[in-house]
Amino acid sequence: MKKTLLSNPGLKIASLLLAVLVWLIIVNVNDPVITKTIFNVPVTVTSASYIESMGQSYQVKEGDETVSVTVHGNRSVVEPLTADSITATADLTEIVDMNSDPITVPVRVSANGISAGNITANPATIEIELEEMISSDFVITGSSGTTVPAEGYQVGNVTASPEKVTIYGPASIINKIDRVVAPVDVTGISMNSNFTTSLVIYDKNGEALTDAEMNYLKFDIDSKNIQVSVTLYTVVSDVVIDVPKYTGKPAAGYQVSSMTATPASLSVAGTAEGLKNLADKGNTITIDSGLIDVSGKSSSFDVKVDDVSAMLPDNVFLANGISNTVVISVEILPLNSKSYEIATTSIQKLNLGAGLTCVFSTANIDVGVKGTDEQLESLSTDQIKASVDLNGLEAGTYTLPVTITLPSGYEQVEDVTVNATLSEIGTAAAGPASISAAVSAAS
Secondary structure, three states: OHHHHHOOHHHHHHHHHHHHHHHHHHHHHHOOEEEEEEEEEEEEEEOHHHHHOOOEEEEEOOOOOEEEEEEEEEHHHHOOOOHHHOEEEEEHHHOOOOOOOOEEEEOEEEOOOOOHHHEEEEOOEEEEEEEEEEEEEEEEEEEOOOOOOOOOEEEEEEEEEOOEEEEEEEHHHHOOEEEEEEEOOOOOOOOOEEEEEOOEEEEOOOOEOOHHHHOOOEEOOOOOOEEEEEEEEEEEEEEEEEOOOOEOOOOOOEEEEEEEEEOOEEEEEEOHHHHHHHHHOOOEEEOOHHHOEOOOOOOOEEEEEOOHHHHOOOOEEEOOOOOOOEEEEEEEEEOOEEEEEEEHHHOEEEOOOOOEEEEEOOOEEEEEEEOOHHHHHHOOHHHOEEEEEOOOOOOEEEEEEEEEEOOOOOEEOOOEEEEEEEEEOOOOOOOOOOHHHHHHHHO
């Protein structure tokens, strides 16, 4: 047995070497050693407190936030690697010279299964810029943004807790902060609600700070755990604009025939108490009589009321999207006269060109009529005939005189005009006038 084992030693050694060679060939064929470069590996900066202890802050030079990493090893280990597989850190305590220009920090990279000698960063260092560390206090503004609650509600108060925050960071970032917002999404809610949210910081251009900029900031509170309380207001529609009074007297021989508000009603929102006070007033907003002075007036005029919200009860506000302006139209007519509202659908369209349709821009016109009190009381709108002459008019928009025909014994007070749009049939756009007006015009 011993003689057999020791016989032909050279042949046995050669066989062993051949076996090892074959194994290496097989391994190299099936799992070769490769080199791979992985791009855009983010660099994590550590030991920021080292810089902050000197009253300074740092920012990584733009473009140095990531590095490329070259890895050498067996394909089975190297090929699956991605940027997420690599850890790249820059420890600020490893800065060699704080007074150098530029200031550089070594980048250390590692990956599971890769020895330190087989992984390198390019570049091997990143540049940082030092600047003064400062702090500033800011009020936190709760905001629902463009989100809206359930129908019939609107956002009232949005209150953040805590109400202010102290932010520490590089002077260049702190000095450009404009506002600090705690955003919440109120879509579809129908009751007062509480939310937990994170702070969003906006610069003086109205742009939110980037994630990179946010990473340089520190807060005296938990910026990702801001409590926001949202109070909803109930919306009430069809609140009437009342114009009951005016001051002064019109010119001799004239009277105030009517006063109308545009819009005639609007929507408001408010607390339960505020809306109850409004309901007790008949859901009516009364225009201050001192705003409407008819002294010496002999013709109709408009009064623009610019701050309707000032006339609302406490804790009642105009609903979202409602204009704060109301226009009061005061109609001045001669004595013994009255204004009648005539639907534009009843205006006869004379000599309308073939292939054209006519649509009026308003639903009604006002016709002033003079007569005795008895006559005016008995006159109905059906007895007032109106027409426009469209002879020779092509497609376009016109201001047309309206011919008014009254029963015997009545007198028209003033001329009447109406805005009309003539369009080719099939191209007419929908307008404020009723569709039936367009249909009747074409007939």
